[in-house]
Amino acid sequence: MKCPHCRNKTFIRSSEEISNLTRKQYYQCSNIFCGHTFTAMQSISETIVPSAIPDPKVNIPISPYSRHAKKA
DSSP states (O other): OBOTTTOOBEEEEEEEEEETTEEEEEEEESOTTTOOEEEEEEEOOOBSSOOSSOOTTOOOOBOTTSTTSOOO
């Protein structure tokens, strides 16, 4: 991810699990003159290829681009 201010590279300095599908990430800009530090959320949004050992408690929608998607 690029810094939204100076457009330089950023690095994930830390992260924490919010749920089994979401993480909060702490970013830091690599430009020492900018120094912007911010958070972003990363989440799983859809399945391309289903798991071979699925957890029945996890519900992730199948991507319409997946070969496993149901055809209408």
